Amino acid sequence: MTADSPDTVVAPVAGRIIDITEIPDPVFAGKSMGEGFGILDTPGGDVVAPVSGKVMMVAKTGHAVGITTASGLQYLVHLGIDTVELEGRPFTITVSKGDEVTAGEKIGTMDNAVIEEAGKSTATVVIVTNTKKKLDSLDVDYGDADLGQEVARAHPKVAAAPKPAAENAPDAVVAPVAGRIIDITEIPDPVFAGKSMGEGFGILDTPGGDVVAPVSGKVMMVAKTGHAVGITTASGLQYLVHLGIDTVELEGRPFTITVSKGDEVTAGEKIGTMDNAVIEEAGKSTATVVIVTNTKKKLDSLDVDYGDADLGQEVARGTAKVKDPAPAAAEAEPSSEPSSEVATVGDGGVAKQRPAELTGFDALAWDIIDNIGGAENVRSVTHCITRVRFYLKDEGKADDAVVADLDGVIDVVKAGGQYQVVIGPEVENVYNAIEAQLGPTDDAPEDVREKPTTAVGWVKYGFSELIGVITGSMIPIIGLLAASGIIKGILSLLLTFDVITDDSNTFQIINAMSDAVFFFLPIFVGFTAARRLGADPIIVAIIGGVLTYPTLVEMSNSGADSNILGMPLNSDFFGIPFHMASYSYSIFPIIVAAWVASIVEPWLKKVIPAILRMIFVPLLEVIIVSVVILMVLGPVVMFISTGIATTIQALYDLSPTISGAVIGAFYQSLVIFGLHWAVIPLVAQDIAASGNSYLNAIISSTMVAQGGAVLAVFIKTKLEKIKSLSGPAAISAFCGITEPAMYGVNLKYGRVFIMASIGGFVGGLLTGLFNVNMWGFTGSLIGFTSFVNPDGLDFSFWGFLIASAAALGTAFVLTWFFGFKDSDVEAERTVKKVRLGRRDPVAK
Structure with missing residues (x-):
């Protein structure tokens, strides 16, 4: 056949030929490795060569074989999904690198029973790995196919006119250390193997000793720790030699580099030494990598000769892209220096590379x-x-x-x-x-969402904005509230076991630590709410200080002969009577104050001359907003928020068991839509005002359930990536933060979230049945001290332990048996969180 005639592609295994996008693996389905097709329902057994050509790669584990045809197209046969983890047990490959094969010729066998027993998919893939550079089109015949039956025709791109020799001359790349040259994807490091730093190759089984320059060019970077050297060639390609994996942590002890930045070197010239004994003693890998760090911008192709290589032996050829006939002035310089500083990309096309010393x-x-x-x-x-x-x-x-x-x-x-x-x-x-x-960045942009045009739309928009403001105001102080709750619980335990007494100085000091955040809550929330709404945070914090001023707090405790809606008119301002509420421990009034300030402040700046603003803007803003909140809006907001809290408590009191079951089952669903942020301030306000919250106790059990479900995934899975996600996510859930569990695992594999919700149902039901109360803000297992009654240990503590154990156990067992198996990973869903409102500071 001629170089531009189509390759005939046959089925390497019998089965049903499908579009590559239907393969249950995001990498293959997303075509990130190239065009191709998949084969499902294969019976296993014999595997044949899909094309005629030269075997260029056989994976150690036998799950993949690469073949290059006379047309220059490179084909990869990948047997099963994630079967590399089976360490070759299902496969017997009878060809080796360098062998010539004919389409339909037997190259090995595939044992489906071993694959399926391990919970893996037998789906097989044939892809053209150099699709972007070489493939013009791939015509596939979908449907059932016998072993060796023609199923596709691949048309290579027609070769372009020869490029000018001076511009297209490849860089000769030699082995910087002796060893076995391998594909970059086989390097035991996800950054290099994923090619996020560029194309290249790896070298294993190096004996250490001398290190030579892989190419001729100018040394542009030498890492302080000596583990990496960057060289730019005349072609503009930038090569990085990285000696060992994670060896930056060894602070240069294994390396002696004899060149400096700016030196000219020749391929094969000694540039340093590498002491393998020091590297291996530290438990690090001696695997060495050569990569082209400006691959995306400059590299046209990199042809690598895999196999054993001596020190300084030519092992690859790197060809740079040919410049446009009339390059822009900004591209006159073909290369830039790999830097030890963070590089950026500008209009001039300066190439990026991650500095080697960053870890x-x-x-x-x-x-x-x-x-x-x-x-x-x-x-x-x-x-x-x-x-x-x-x-x-x-x-x-x-x-x-x-x-x-x-x-x-x-x-x-x-x-x-x-x-x-x-x-x-x-x-x-x-x-x-x-x-x-x-470094410094621009201000956040104004919210440019389209404004609604209907009454219903405005209601939705207003609610979304309200939740956004509450969220942006509360997020920065959630950790403080949680910490104070734990301290409160510890204080209760110290009292319960007679370690201290409530009239001791020790008690007073610890109580101040636990209570300060709640007592002065308006100051902290005022600061964060002002940032969110665009007012001056310091001024609004001062207004929060006004609301919590001791004299005014004392004034709020006084009675009066007259009242409005049950609120006593217990104070007056220049003879005008009003209700002085107690604003310490409150949240909502100061958020309203920040909103008022965001309106008053720009107006004041507009009417007050610039020379007077420094004094008179804060002066008038504090007076105006404080008076408006104290006399009008504060009492209204307190009346509404107290009414909502009373209503929620009344509904709970109707049937704690049913309330617990319903909230336990569905609370974490609110998190998906961001609606839980409407509940959190109510819980905080409830604890601040009454000292306890039955609702928070139920919410705690849902956190434990989410943790129990993801813990089951962590213990059951054999996939390293899922273990690395689910382990930390379980710890986070048991510490009261469920988002990593929900978005990292539980929602992606939907049955896991359902099982966790059932666990939440059981935990919430028992929490309500036992009438468990909670005296701190911190929930889940880490918040166990929040369930200690300050008046003495009661059944709320034991009820918490029983309900948490039931929630965790139910979610764990159901997930283990019904909620998750490793094959689910192939069909993971994309989880998108709905977030209401903008939470971040507005542009000023």
């Missing part, structure tokens, strides 16, 4: 920024309990799939004009690393 959260932060369009695409960034939240200038520049697949990222959610990266418990560490690398 841990810093490395993850760099990868996230890189894959959302770079630092220049970020307007602003903030975070909540589990998510880093970006405002991007252009969301189209973000690669959702790549970001979601990064190690350390649970999922990506886009809502309310935000690009949200779900991290889990480590969100603060990742956020700090991102913030440090981004």
